[in-house]
Amino acid sequence: MLARALSYFGIFLLTLLSLLPLSILYIIAWIFYFFVYLVFGYRKKIVRANLRNVFPEKSEAELLCIEKKYYAYLTALVVEIIKMRSISKAELQRRFRFKNIEVLEEYFKKGQSVLICSAHYGNWEWGTMSFGLAISAQNYPIYKPLKDMVFDCWIRKVRSRFGNKLIAMNQTLRALQANKTEVNVFCFGNDQSPSKDELNYWTTFLGQPSAVQLGIEKIAKKTNRPVFYLKTTVLKKGYYEVECVPLCLDPAAAAEFEITELHVRLLEQIILEEPAYWLWSHRRWKHQKPAIGS
Numbered sequence: 634m635l636a637r638a639l640s641y642f643g644i645f646l647l648t649l650l651s652l653l654p655l656s657i658l659y660i661i662a663w664i665f666y667f668f669v670y671l672v673f674g675y676r677k678k679i680v681r682a683n684l685r686n687v688f689p690e691k692s693e694a695e696l697l698c699i700e701k702k703y704y705a706y707l708t709a710l711v712v713e714i715i716k717m718r719s720i721s722k723a724e725l726q727r728r729f730r731f732k733n734i735e736v737l738e739e740y741f742k743k744g745q746s747v748l749i750c751s752a753h754y755g756n757w758e759w760g761t762m763s764f765g766l767a768i769s770a771q772n773y774p775i776y777k778p779l780k781d782m783v784f785d786c787w788i789r790k791v792r793s794r795f796g797n798k799l800i801a802m803n804q805t806l807r808a809l810q811a812n813k814t815e816v817n818v819f820c821f822g823n824d825q826s827p828s829k830d831e832l833n834y835w836t837t838f839l840g841q842p843s844a845v846q847l848g849i850e851k852i853a854k855k856t857n858r859p860v861f862y863l864k865t866t867v868l869k870k871g872y873y874e875v876e877c878v879p880l881c882l883d884p885a886a887a888a889e890f891e892i893t894e895l896h897v898r899l900l901e902q903i904i905l906e907e908p909a910y911w912l913w914s915h916r917r918w919k920h921q922k923p924a925i926g927s
Contacts, residue, residue, distance in 0.1 A: 640783035651718035655871060658712035665711060670704040676914040680704075683913050687839045702909035709870055714758050717791050722766060725795075729756075729763035730874045737818075737877055740859065741770045746817050748860045750849050750880060750896045752824035753912040754903060755865035755873050758792070761820060764863065764875075765797040771817040772797045775805055775848075802848075809852065819858075821849040824900055826917050834890060835922050838897050839904065842922040850892040853884035860884060860892060862899055867910050 650658070669675045680703065684696050691699075740747050749764070751757060765772035774792065778801050779785035789799050800808045800819070809819065823846050827833075832844045853860050862878040878899065881892045904911045 636781075637783055640781055644784065644787050647715055648718055650712075651715050651720075655713070655716055658716060659709060659870065662708040662712045665708040666705055669708055670701070679916060680913045683917065684908075686841055686918070688908075689840075699908050700913075703913050706867075706909055707914065710756055713756050713871065717758060717762060717794070722795060725759065725763050726766060728872050729759050731764070731767045731877065732874060733877050734767050736879065737768055737770075737861065741768070741816050744816055746770065746815070746819075746856075746858050748849055748853055748856075748858045749818055749820040749863055750860060751820065751822055751863040751865070752900050752903075753822060753915065754824075754900070755867050755910050757822065757865070760863060760865055760873065760875060761797065762792065762795060764818075764820070766795050768818060771812075771815060772820060773800050773808060773812070773817055774820045775800050775802055775822070777802050805848065805852070809856065819852070820863075823849055823896055824912075824917070825915065826919055829920070832920055834893060836890075836894065836897055839901055841918050843897075843918060844920050844922070845893055845897060847890075847893060849896070850884075850890070853881065853892055854887065857883070857885040860896075862896055864899070864903060865910075867907070 650661075653661075670677070677700075680700055681696070684691075684699060688696060688699075737747060747770075751760065761772075761774045765774075774797055776789075776792070776799050779788065793799055805819070825846070827844050827846045831846060834845050834847055835842055836845055837843065838845070849860065852858070859882040860880040862880045864876045864878050866874045866876070868874055880895050880899070881887050884892060
């Protein structure tokens with residue numbers, strides 16, 4: 634009972650905060666930065682270990698520069714996500730631009746649905762929200778439900794404010810079947826570490842042995858929906874641009890794991906070009922690849 638009351642109180646405070654203009658929220662983000670990075674060092678050991686492993690050639694000064702830029706991005710991201718509760722369509726569309734959405738619309742005009750792959754890079758929450766506004770087809774983002782049911786219900790309502798219909802990960806196949814006659818888009822974020830029972834495919838990602846989720850490849854080959862990648866570029870604080878990159882237009886003809894390797898390599902390239910905007914505080918490499926024969 635107390636936990637639910639605290640959750641509702643937290644939602645009340647977040648809703649009030651969301652009413653502030655972004656200019657004020659970014660000032661609050663710098664206060665967050667002071668406490669999150671300088672005082673409490675939130676997941677600093679994880680961030681530093683990840684950066685050292687991925688960039689062994691960089692000096693300590695270079696790694697520290699990426700680290701500071703990452704925490705500044707992370708705290709700004711937090712207030713941007715809070716702002717989702719009250720941001721207007723016009724402001725969201727002004728801050729998140731899609732420069733070649735017509736490549737998707739050509740498929741929709743032919744009555745063909747597509748799959749979208751993306752990652753936790755830039756502001757993926759704003760990206761998913763604005764993507765639903767940018768396309769004529771129905772958008773179905775795949776998400777992992779939160780353990781706190783009160784917050785999960787609230788964040789689902791926030792994410793679906795502008796028409797997106799969220800699908801829990803374990804309901805993906807059922808949702809595909811239920812909406813198979815509709816022209817739609819199913820959006821996947823495929824850069825998180827799989828659960829222990831999904832460690833079925835290993836590759837090298839950012840120089841590290843990495844297990845990769847196979848969900849989007851399995852669905853692409855099963856449905857033969859073309860796969861596109863939403864490549865996000867951070868223009869400046871609070872402003873983003875997205876390119877719709879064709880990843881695999883004929884999944885049925887693709888070799889096994891080809892689609893998975895394509896999206897892993899593209900994300901790798903994006904991160905190496907500008908590393909500060911990826912989620913380094915996530916324990917991406919918490920699973921160890923089993924030894925051969927074990």
